[in-house]
Amino acid sequence: MDDLGSADQSDSRVIMLGGGNPGRIDEVENYFRQLMTDLLADGNVFEDMVAKYDSPIGNPEFRGALAQLLVKKYGWPISEKNIAITNGSQSSFFVLFNLFSGKFSGQKTKKILLPLIPEYVGYADAGLGEEIFVANLPKIERLENQMFKYRVDFDQLDVSNNIGAMCVSRPTNPTGNVLTNGEIEKLRKLCERINIPLILDCAYGTPFPNIIFNDVKPYWDENTVVCMSLSKLGLAGIRTGIVVANESIIRRISSANAILSLAPGSFGPTLMTKSLTNEKIIQLSDAYIRPFYKAKALSAVAMLHNELAGLPYHIHEPEGAIFLWLWLEGLPITSQCLYKRLKTRGVYVIPGEKFFPGIVDSTWRHQRECIRISYATDDKTVSDGIDIIAEEVHRAYKDR
Numbered sequence: 076m077d078d079l080g081s082a083d084q085s086d087s088r089v090i091m092l093g094g095g096n097p098g099r100i101d102e103v104e105n106y107f108r109q110l111m112t113d114l115l116a117d118g119n120v121f122e123d124m125v126a127k128y129d130s131p132i133g134n135p136e137f138r139g140a141l142a143q144l145l146v147k148k149y150g151w152p153i154s155e156k157n158i159a160i161t162n163g164s165q166s167s168f169f170v171l172f173n174l175f176s177g178k179f180s181g182q183k184t185k186k187i188l189l190p191l192i193p194e195y196v197g198y199a200d201a202g203l204g205e206e207i208f209v210a211n212l213p214k215i216e217r218l219e220n221q222m223f224k225y226r227v228d229f230d231q232l233d234v235s236n237n238i239g240a241m242c243v244s245r246p247t248n249p250t251g252n253v254l255t256n257g258e259i260e261k262l263r264k265l266c267e268r269i270n271i272p273l274i275l276d277c278a279y280g281t282p283f284p285n286i287i288f289n290d291v292k293p294y295w296d297e298n299t300v301v302c303m304s305l306s307k308l309g310l311a312g313i314r315t316g317i318v319v320a321n322e323s324i325i326r327r328i329s330s331a332n333a334i335l336s337l338a339p340g341s342f343g344p345t346l347m348t349k350s351l352t353n354e355k356i357i358q359l360s361d362a363y364i365r366p367f368y369k370a371k372a373l374s375a376v377a378m379l380h381n382e383l384a385g386l387p388y389h390i391h392e393p394e395g396a397i398f399l400w401l402w403l404e405g406l407p408i409t410s411q412c413l414y415k416r417l418k419t420r421g422v423y424v425i426p427g428e429k430f431f432p433g434i435v436d437s438t439w440r441h442q443r444e445c446i447r448i449s450y451a452t453d454d455k456t457v458s459d460g461i462d463i464i465a466e467e468v469h470r471a472y473k474d475r
């Protein structure tokens with residue numbers, strides 16, 4: 076992350092395919108600008124927003140409008156009491172992981188189970204104590220045309236061992252995988268059986284920003300914690316995370332907010348409440364955001380096929396999110412080494428081994444054969460970056 080930050084400040088040309096910034100979409104940005112103009116023109120709304128703390132659970136109008144939207148769209152049995160606001164979903168995970176892992180009096184140390192890795196790098200250091208994650212290696216399904224997909228390996232999934240909660244991102248960062256309805260149902264039943272929460276990270280998911288390219292069912296029940304965010308709509312800078320959970324968990328999030336920051340920020344909720352009420356947030360997601368990323372994913376996949384022809388590469392089926400996950404089978408150098416070579420040429424990606432928190436088998440070569448490439452930025456940057464990635468990958472195989 077330090078590298079990515081300093082690259083952004085660099086004077087020489089940087090081809091940034093490493094970070095998680097959302098793409099810039101004119102129609103969406105124009106809409107946010109208009110919302111801001113309306114907010115400033117609306118009586119004392121601006122002064123109230125900047126002068127007052129929200130309550131620790133978050134802005135009531137926003138929570139109420141979101142609850143209504145989720146009831147209407149999905150029939151979830153919730154009210155605003157099931158929703159808390161945080162300063163970005165990164166902070167939601169920090170609180171949730173530390174609520175459900177660690178040492179509880181009279182019990183063994185609990186861990187967070189990641190049923191499918193690779194998984195979001197941002198979870199990795201979120202534990203306050205010792206390593207809090209335990210991870211389940213995936214099954215690899217090879218598909219036609221050098222594509223592949225990870226599946227949850229239910230035969231190996233061990234929930235017997237002091238697990239405090241399970242967590243998956245859907246769509247998954249880094250792979251673009253979207254767990255199937257069947258996989259979610261099985262995980263849900265397992266969690267219910269051993270009475271632990273299932274945490275679903277929907278930062279890229281439904282109903283907004285809805286960067287999901289296939290048809291899957293959103294899920295919530297009293298035992299499921301759905302984490303959402305305004306970031307990938309294009310509002311990463313205003314740091315608004317949303318947790319939908321049973322009332323007891325929501326009360327605990329609210330207490331954690333009070334301790335960590337007194338109250339979550341008011342800007343995101345104040346700016347966006349109207350777009351929940353009139354459902355504009357859904358229309359923008361469906362009409363602009365999802366098609367934008369889908370077209371970019373298809374074009375980046377085509378470029379990789381073209382540039383890497385003849386090599387034993389595989390691309391994870393892009394089913395959502397804003398990244399491609401490239402598996403370079405039998406790569407003679409580690410992905411960390413490939414990352415360094417790319418960095419000297421000004422291209423930033425993220426090496427695969429960063430995305431395996433909680434892995435026990437460090438000898439699993441696969442984790443050092445993958446890289447994550449963001450395709451969210453402009454087409455020319457993506458295409459120039461992929462050209463250089465391909466040159467370095469060809470070179471690495473050739474120097475074997």
Ligand SMILES: Cc1ncc(COP(=O)(O)O)c(C=O)c1O
Binds near residue numbers: 162165195305311315
């Ligand atoms: C899968 C996933 N979850 C959570 C986050 C955190 O997002 P934020 O804190 O901006 O809501 C990210 C950010 O990139 C992400 O990729």
